[in-house]
Amino acid sequence: MKRIGVYTSGGxxxxxxxxxxxxxxxxxxxxxxxxxxxxxxLGMLENEMNPLQxxxxxxxxxxxxxxxxxxxxxxxxKPEGRTxxxxxxxxxxxxxxxxxxxDGSFRGAHALWEEHQIPIVGxxxxxxxxxxxxxxxxxxxxxxxxxxxxxxxxxxTAASHDRLFIVEVMGRNSGFIASYVGLAxxxxxxxxxxxxxxxxxxxxxxxxxxxxxxxxxxxxTAEGQKPGRAYDLADAIRKKSGMDAKVCILGxxxxxxxxxxxxxxxxxxxxxxxxxxxxxxxxxxxxxTEGERLVQVPLDLVTKNEKKTQMxxxxxxxxxxx
Ligand code: ATP
Numbered sequence: 001m002k003r004i005g006v007y008t009s010g011g012x013x014x015x016x017x018x019x020x021x022x023x024x025x026x027x028x029x030x031x032x033x034x035x036x037x038x039x040x041x042l043g044m045l046e047n048e049m050n051p052l053q054x055x056x057x058x059x060x061x062x063x064x065x066x067x068x069x070x071x072x073x074x075x076x077x078k079p080e081g082r083t084x085x086x087x088x089x090x091x092x093x094x095x096x097x098x099x100x101x102x103d104g105s106f107r108g109a110h111a112l113w114e115e116h117q118i119p120i121v122g123x124x125x126x127x128x129x130x131x132x133x134x135x136x137x138x139x140x141x142x143x144x145x146x147x148x149x150x151x152x153x154x155x156x157t158a159a160s161h162d163r164l165f166i167v168e169v170m171g172r173n174s175g176f177i178a179s180y181v182g183l184a185x186x187x188x189x190x191x192x193x194x195x196x197x198x199x200x201x202x203x204x205x206x207x208x209x210x211x212x213x214x215x216x217x218x219x220x221t222a223e224g225q226k227p228g229r230a231y232d233l234a235d236a237i238r239k240k241s242g243m244d245a246k247v248c249i250l251g252x253x254x255x256x257x258x259x260x261x262x263x264x265x266x267x268x269x270x271x272x273x274x275x276x277x278x279x280x281x282x283x284x285x286x287x288x289t290e291g292e293r294l295v296q297v298p299l300d301l302v303t304k305n306e307k308k309t310q311m312x313x314x315x316x317x318x319x320x321x322x
Pocket of ligand 1: 009010011072074075076077101102104105106107108126
């Protein structure tokens, strides 16, 4: 192995730059050449691949987003697209890849290995934390802290006006951000895609808390498949109870911002471990975490299994918000 390629794919996540930096600097320390592939699979298909040097990695560890850009590509979902990408990689002499992204990106990576024997190691980068085989993904900690900061501010105004707020956080298919933010922010109710709490029950809980002397409440909802869901919830609560609920949708600000120390450290360790794994002849795996420990998980397992939100966090949040 002489030359490796690195790319970011799927949704961007704070800390991706720290992972790229680790891949590039560890590779160069091992006398490998590194190519940065622009905009994930799109760059592979359009031959947007360029050598990266040590100094290209200067001043990026603290930056959100991804300097390599990211994109979604439908062409890569087809065998012909993957053949084209593999041919382009081989023509450039790229022997192996590090893919930083989510489970869709890993499906593409697994297919490139199965169909074209291009060795790939995955690094989980997504704010959603929904990757099977890793306790934590790069970007999750930053997104949770960004949302939490917003919720703390909302709590100030909610308390001043005795208001009910519904705050919508990201998470299409998973409720990790909602459950962490809900627990850390002292939310009265948490709605996640896996746990669609009943509106009637929530109204009952809010009324009960008012009887106990509470004057303001915050409900957290994951966006689910339909962003803007918080408005539907507010409507339902208004219609059923007459209570007025203010809505705040946090949206894409959760994707950006400077990564937290935890994300920078996770990304640096995972990026380095990915290069190390390739150097030892391992591939078709993802670097994950089990507690503080880094682990290697076959991509096949990662892409075929679903990671579930910890329901105990929801019940704990519910008890603590009384
Ligand atoms: P996030 O979780 O942040 O959305 P992701 O990696 O899951 O990240 P996707 O949009 O699902 O994001 O996938 C990124 C890209 O990976 C897709 O645009 C596509 O090019 C490729 N990809 C996804 N699924 C497959 C698949 N089954 N086969 C081949 N390539 C795929």
